[in-house]
Amino acid sequence: MKWMLLVAIAVGFCAATAAQAQPHTQSVLQALSGQGTGRVEVSPTSYDPGEATFDVQGTVNIHDVLPNVTFTVLRRVDLIPDGICTGSVWLSLPGSPPPVLVSSPGGAGALHFEIARGAPFVDEVKFDVIWRLVGIDGTILESDCFTVTVK
Numbered sequence: 001m002k003w004m005l006l007v008a009i010a011v012g013f014c015a016a017t018a019a020q021a022q023p024h025t026q027s028v029l030q031a032l033s034g035q036g037t038g039r040v041e042v043s044p045t046s047y048d049p050g051e052a053t054f055d056v057q058g059t060v061n062i063h064d065v066l067p068n069v070t071f072t073v074l075r076r077v078d079l080i081p082d083g084i085c086t087g088s089v090w091l092s093l094p095g096s097p098p099p100v101l102v103s104s105p106g107g108a109g110a111l112h113f114e115i116a117r118g119a120p121f122v123d124e125v126k127f128d129v130i131w132r133l134v135g136i137d138g139t140i141l142e143s144d145c146f147t148v149t150v151k
Helices: 002-020
Strands: 026-033 037-045 054-063 070-078 100-102 109-117 126-135 140-142 146-149
Touching: 026 126, 037 126, 037 146, 054 126, 070 109, 100 109
Parallel strands: none
Antiparallel strands: 026 037, 026 140, 037 054, 054 109, 070 100, 070 126, 126 140, 126 146
């Protein structure tokens, strides 16, 4: 009887963990120059903030970078969702000034962000996005291109 309870708990834990994962809305950050690695994750929400029809919560985590380095977080959006990011303009995170990520004395850091936009980002629209972190020390970390669906 106890083993059935343990199995039920384990299955429940696995199901809860799987429910949190959102395929195709996360990517490893790899160094194009400098050192370090990390991950970017975005989660489109169904929140409708007024005129905006698209709301996404996101997190950037980095580690193994140099200590106390300021990173600008950029994204390049491509409205043709084919898994190949061909957008030409790097956009910073919204805000005045845009938020930045500063690595800790141990060479790690995290930044949570939110982006809300209106048309053409309406329900069920898909787009490709690639993320880049640019450090003042010359480090560049970049994600793979991935497709996001507006909720």
